[in-house]
Amino acid sequence: MPRAAILGTGFDVPDRVVSNDDLTAVMDTSDAWIRERTGIEERRWVREGTTGAQMAHRACLAALEEADIPASDVDAIILATLSPDHAFPGTGVFLQRELGLTGIPALDVRAQCTGFVYGLSVADAWIRMGQYRTILLVGVEIQSTGLDVSTAGRDMAVLFGDGAGAVVVGATDDDGRGVLVTRLHSDGRHAETLWCDAASSARHPRVSSEDLASGRHYPSMDGREVFKHAATRMPEAVEEALAASGLEIGDVDLLIPHQANLRISEMVRRRLQLPEERVYNNIQRYGNTTAATIPIALAEAVREGRLQRGDLLCLVAFGSGFTWGSALIRW
Numbered sequence: 001m002p003r004a005a006i007l008g009t010g011f012d013v014p015d016r017v018v019s020n021d022d023l024t025a026v027m028d029t030s031d032a033w034i035r036e037r038t039g040i041e042e043r044r045w046v047r048e049g050t051t052g053a054q055m056a057h058r059a060c061l062a063a064l065e066e067a068d069i070p071a072s073d074v075d076a077i078i079l080a081t082l083s084p085d086h087a088f089p090g091t092g093v094f095l096q097r098e099l100g101l102t103g104i105p106a107l108d109v110r111a112q113c114t115g116f117v118y119g120l121s122v123a124d125a126w127i128r129m130g131q132y133r134t135i136l137l138v139g140v141e142i143q144s145t146g147l148d149v150s151t152a153g154r155d156m157a158v159l160f161g162d163g164a165g166a167v168v169v170g171a172t173d174d175d176g177r178g179v180l181v182t183r184l185h186s187d188g189r190h191a192e193t194l195w196c197d198a199a200s201s202a203r204h205p206r207v208s209s210e211d212l213a214s215g216r217h218y219p220s221m222d223g224r225e226v227f228k229h230a231a232t233r234m235p236e237a238v239e240e241a242l243a244a245s246g247l248e249i250g251d252v253d254l255l256i257p258h259q260a261n262l263r264i265s266e267m268v269r270r271r272l273q274l275p276e277e278r279v280y281n282n283i284q285r286y287g288n289t290t291a292a293t294i295p296i297a298l299a300e301a302v303r304e305g306r307l308q309r310g311d312l313l314c315l316v317a318f319g320s321g322f323t324w325g326s327a328l329i330r331w
């Protein structure tokens with residue numbers, strides 16, 4: 001049975017840098033509050049005209065180049081996003097069109113911040129069962145166009161950024177590398193704890209002027225509740241993946257947690273008793289890019305030489321749904 005290995009990584013972020021001070025001009029917040037509560041110093045927001053499919057395309061081209069694989073070898077696309085370019089069809093087919101890969105399947109994954117880990121689990125299964133050999137797995141978000149950039153929306157608006165990260169997942173017969181295990185979870189009892197109510201097919205009409213007036217089209221969150229669950233579920237998911245593969249926390253060379261809040265990453269690191277140098281964070285520069293945070297961080301970690309062949313990489317995520325999950329990969 002072939003194994004699924006990550007053969008190349010890439011990312012793309014908008015060139016428009018939005019600092020914490022830029023936000024203080026439009027809402028009642030401060031650089032000090034944002035840094036202390038979240039660790040975020042700046043984020044990237046798209047300029048008008050940039051689409052998620054365009055960023056995903058650039059991230060995929062970088063990943064294919066690193067893998068030294070031509071786009072024509074790709075036989076499936078998995079794209080994770082909670083902010084699709086359009087209500088339908090999914091962003092995956094727009095990416096497929098940009099890549100010129102007519103005919104191959106394009107699957108959009110709706111698992112929010114855990115979307116990339118869910119997508120990796122699907123790619124791993126497809127490769128193991130022999131259905132596909134070379135898969136582009138992408139996380140992409142444009143959060144900025146959906147945020148309430150005023151004091152009323154400050155709890156959410158300061159957190160999120162835009163960007164795309166991609167990996168080439170390919171079949172390998174090398175026993176010494178590849179995805180070892182993935183573990184996925186969800187708990188819909190908390191669906192409204194972090195969500196966006198409108199536009200929605202459950203409403204008649206999907207969005208009304210009253211919805212717009214009351215801000216139901218903006219995302220909302222009980223931040224403390226999400227924080228509490230994230231800080232508990234992420235270490236649990238790491239321990240679950242380690243137990244399933246007979247490994248220990250000391251075996252992990254690099255942990256890339258979903259980038260929601262530097263304080264959450266720090267709590268996860270402490271609970272797992274990992275030294276600082278074994279946890280990769282870049283939320284300081286990008287904010288929370290949801291499904292894109294893990295592949296952007298992974299691509300940066302690779303470019304900084306933080307992963308060597310044979311290293312044990314652990315990915316872990318938590319987000320809206322709630323959804324959460326983990327993956328262990330022998331690099």
Ligand code: UT7
Pocket residue numbers: 028029030033034037038113154155156158194222223224226227230259260261264288290318319320
């Ligand atoms: O991707 C996964 C999903 N997201 C997360 O995992 C996020 C999880 N939650 C968090 O990261 C944190 O809960 C936040 C960063 C969102 C908030 O930090 P907190 O320490 O939990 O603050 P809080 O919500 O308890 O708010 C404290 C105060 C409030 O004022 P009062 O009621 O104490 O007067 C807020 O109104 O901070 C106020 N506040 C702000 N002040 C300045 C909320 N947002 C801001 C802001 N600037 N941007």
